[in-house]
Amino acid sequence: MKETIIIGMSGGVDSAVAASILIENGYNVEAVFMKNWDEEDEEFCTATQDYKDALQVCDILDIPLRSIDLTNEYWDKVFKIFLEECKKGRTPNPDVICNKEIKFRAFLDYALELGADKIATGHYANINKHDNIFQLIRGKDSNKDQSYFLYRLDQSQVSKSVFPIGDLNKKNVRKKADELGFLNHNKKDSTGICFIGERNYRNFLKKFINPQPGDIVSDNGDVIGQHEGLMYYTYGQRQGLGIGGGCGNKDAPWYVSEKIISENRLVAVQGNEHPSLYHSFLTASNINWISGIPPTKNQNITAKIRYRSKDTACKIITQSDSIIVEFNAPKFAIAPGQSIVFYNNDICIGGGIIESRSNSNN
Amino acid sequence: MIYFDHSATTPIHPLVAKKVNNINRIHYANPSSIYSEGRKAKSLIEKARTQVANAIGAKNTQIFFTSGGTEANNQVLWNKLNEEKKHIIVSSIEHPAIIKVLKNIERYGITASFIPVNKNGLVEIESVMKLIKKDTGLISIMLANNEVGTIQPIQEIIENTKSLNIPFHTDAVQALGKIPIDVNSLGVDYLSLSAHKFYGPKGIGALFVKNKKKIQSLIIGGDQEDGLRGGTENISGIVGMGLAAEIAIQNQQTCSSHLKNLEKYFLDNLKSNSPNIICNSINNLPGLISITFPGFQSDILMAKLDRKKIAVSNGSACNTGNIKPSNVLKAMGIKNDLNLSTLRFSFGKNNTKDEVDKLLNALKEII
Numbered sequence: 036m037k038e039t040i041i042i043g044m045s046g047g048v049d050s051a052v053a054a055s056i057l058i059e060n061g062y063n064v065e066a067v068f069m070k071n072w073d074e075e076d077e078e079f080c081t082a083t084q085d086y087k088d089a090l091q092v093c094d095i096l097d098i099p100l101r102s103i104d105l106t107n108e109y110w111d112k113v114f115k116i117f118l119e120e121c122k123k124g125r126t127p128n129p130d131v132i133c134n135k136e137i138k139f140r141a142f143l144d145y146a147l148e149l150g151a152d153k154i155a156t157g158h159y160a161n162i163n164k165h166d167n168i169f170q171l172i173r174g175k176d177s178n179k180d181q182s183y184f185l186y187r188l189d190q191s192q193v194s195k196s197v198f199p200i201g202d203l204n205k206k207n208v209r210k211k212a213d214e215l216g217f218l219n220h221n222k223k224d225s226t227g228i229c230f231i232g233e234r235n236y237r238n239f240l241k242k243f244i245n246p247q248p249g250d251i252v253s254d255n256g257d258v259i260g261q262h263e264g265l266m267y268y269t270y271g272q273r274q275g276l277g278i279g280g281g282c283g284n285k286d287a288p289w290y291v292s293e294k295i296i297s298e299n300r301l302v303a304v305q306g307n308e309h310p311s312l313y314h315s316f317l318t319a320s321n322i323n324w325i326s327g328i329p330p331t332k333n334q335n336i337t338a339k340i341r342y343r344s345k346d347t348a349c350k351i352i353t354q355s356d357s358i359i360v361e362f363n364a365p366k367f368a369i370a371p372g373q374s375i376v377f378y379n380n381d382i383c384i385g386g387g388i389i390e391s392r393s394n395s396n397n
Numbered sequence: 398m399i400y401f402d403h404s405a406t407t408p409i410h411p412l413v414a415k416k417v418n419n420i421n422r423i424h425y426a427n428p429s430s431i432y433s434e435g436r437k438a439k440s441l442i443e444k445a446r447t448q449v450a451n452a453i454g455a456k457n458t459q460i461f462f463t464s465g466g467t468e469a470n471n472q473v474l475w476n477k478l479n480e481e482k483k484h485i486i487v488s489s490i491e492h493p494a495i496i497k498v499l500k501n502i503e504r505y506g507i508t509a510s511f512i513p514v515n516k517n518g519l520v521e522i523e524s525v526m527k528l529i530k531k532d533t534g535l536i537s538i539m540l541a542n543n544e545v546g547t548i549q550p551i552q553e554i555i556e557n558t559k560s561l562n563i564p565f566h567t568d569a570v571q572a573l574g575k576i577p578i579d580v581n582s583l584g585v586d587y588l589s590l591s592a593h594k595f596y597g598p599k600g601i602g603a604l605f606v607k608n609k610k611k612i613q614s615l616i617i618g619g620d621q622e623d624g625l626r627g628g629t630e631n632i633s634g635i636v637g638m639g640l641a642a643e644i645a646i647q648n649q650q651t652c653s654s655h656l657k658n659l660e661k662y663f664l665d666n667l668k669s670n671s672p673n674i675i676c677n678s679i680n681n682l683p684g685l686i687s688i689t690f691p692g693f694q695s696d697i698l699m700a701k702l703d704r705k706k707i708a709v710s711n712g713s714a715c716n717t718g719n720i721k722p723s724n725v726l727k728a729m730g731i732k733n734d735l736n737l738s739t740l741r742f743s744f745g746k747n748n749t750k751d752e753v754d755k756l757l758n759a760l761k762e763i764i
Contacts (some may be wrong), residue, residue, distance in 0.1 A: 065704075101700045104720040149700055 049157030125372025271368020445639025482534030597641030656684030
């Protein structure tokens with residue numbers, strides 16, 4: 036009998052095309068729309084339109100579309116943690132947790148319960164079975180590769196997952212969607228917290244955390260401006276600091292180098308080559324190795340410290356509950372709360388949450 | 398697909414469908430026009446008005462057509478803004494077309510009280526009487542509930558409130574064709590109907606008004622429907638509703654006993670297969686039952702049945718799938734976990750015992 040694959044259909048173009056590829060490959064395909072946020076929150080939640088987009092796709096593909104309500108799970112396991120991290124002035128990545136706890140846990144359980152053999156999503160990544168280990172591989176489109184967001188998955192999750200568009204690039208995905216008549220073929224990509232988008236981020240956060248404005252100071256302690264609340268800023272941030280002219284060198288832009296939570300102060304430095312923006316060591320906790328096995332000491336590994344950062348060669352110095360990582364060259368703007376994700380060439384081997392950074396190994 | 402969701406909507410009766418098609422093709426003239434085709438269209442509407450009136454024991458002058466039950470309910474409630482007495486009493490298990498409207502009109506000075514129901518979903522007369530105030534201008538209680546099917550003792554309630562001269566509205570959308578309705582013996586002042594719940598077309602409904610002077614237009618425009626509902630008439634819908642009402646009344650007794658038989662057969666067998674289930678429907682409309690499956694989530698049960706091409710509902714899910722506990726079951730005192738383990742089965746005249754067997758077998762596999 037044909038394998039049944041239940042695909043998480045978001046209303047976006049990636050999962051839509053992923054579904055069409057599964058059908059072409061002869062699978063029995065069904066779609067599920069995940070509701071992770073209460074759509075009565077109309078200001079920020081686009082679920083009603085997303086559902087309609089998903090329905091149009093499923094109508095063309097002639098596959099069933101059902102809904103699952105994961106709003107409680109999302110709130111408890113993703114959003115609460117996100118808020119706690121924001122309050123601590125860290126830069127959390129809710130999509131990483133969402134994948135681990137919602138898409139590849141709650142949704143996977145639901146799909147298996149319904150009778151699926153595997154689940155699929157529209158992530159740009161691949162899975163390769165090697166010596167009975169399911170490896171997570173970077174998506175072919177280096178600009179879209181989403182393995183970064185999937186590093187917290189384990190074998191029980193990766194072995195039950197399929198990423199049908201892992202070998203495509205975004206342009207071809209959109210082209211295919213257009214050819215198939217999907218109305219979402221030119222829909223904007225989601226960013227940030229998947230359902231909010233970056234534009235609304237401040238207003239959204241304001242609903243949950245009362246912002247505490249405070250001083251922005253230079254590295255020698257002079258007050259050079261006002262911030263609107265530490266949670267709105269991240270390390271290395273250049274835009275939106277509102278530091279006027281007349282402070283320091285006129286031509287060099289200011290960057291966030293430090294958040295001092297106890298004093299509610301944001302430290303900014305001038306020029307992107309300022310040494311306090313660079314660190315060679317970091318500590319990470321909550322480590323996950325996708326294969327279940329940590330890398331060996333001599334293995335060549337590279338790491339990304341945020342989704343859009345380039346891979347940098349590094350060494351894992353100590354291995355226990357948390358790890359210390361040393362980079363071959365100092366890294367710009369390492370942000371606690373973000374994930375460090377390790378690769379062995381194109382294999383995503385795992386990672387952890389960044390706790391702190393430093394310039395010495397102690 | 399095997400369809401057990403007739404409380405959501407019914408398939409259109411073939412004769413009604415044929416009629417609707419014919420009207421759309423042939424009688425396209427505007428009923429307000431004075432030439433012969435316009436007059437013909439007008440007379441078709443008047444015939445349908447009589448058919449609907451006859452179905453509920455009303456005079457044809459007491460019926461006007463709306464876009465559906467929701468609009469009919471809205472018109473009754475919004476009308477209270479024009480009147481002096483601005484307190485409205487409704488049952489706590491009304492359809493959103495009552496409850497949500499009240500929330501909306503509160504800002505214009507309307508106040509609302511909600512009548513609790515007992516654990517069987519029944520409105521008790523004393524509970525109504527307790528809520529009546531000097532400025533109570535309307536009582537609205539549904540004739541039968543859409544989620545659990547409870548038939549409310551409208552006649553008895555009105556006998557008790559009659560001397561107070563408080564206008565009484567009933568949402569009878571679920572009831573027509575399943576139980577006899579007579580507006581005079583009920584004693585109501587307003588009654589809402591919707592055609593697609595009794596094998597008629599969608600997008601058409603009617604409001605019975607005992608005294609047309611006691612209501613104003615909600616959709617304002619032309620003088621159609623005696624000035625009570627502006628907008629060019631939905632002729633095919635109206636004619637379809639008329640015919641559907643006539644057929645529903647003719648077949649009401651046979652249909653109801655068929656539905657009762659199916660319901661009993663289903664319930665008896667289900668209970669012997671799964672003794673744990675709880676039936677939430679007592680004194681209910683024929684063929685509409687709410688059943689709780691302790692330990693099972695209703696959304697997963699629905700999805701599993703859907704995979705077997707069987708359509709049922711949990712009565713209260715919105716279209717993007719946010720599953721919220723049903724307010725009706727909540728009002729009946731059913732706790733959240735059981736609330737979210739509840740399905741609604743609503744049988745229809747075309748359902749067969751064979752189909753119910755398939756449902757029983759499917760549930761046996763799932764549970």
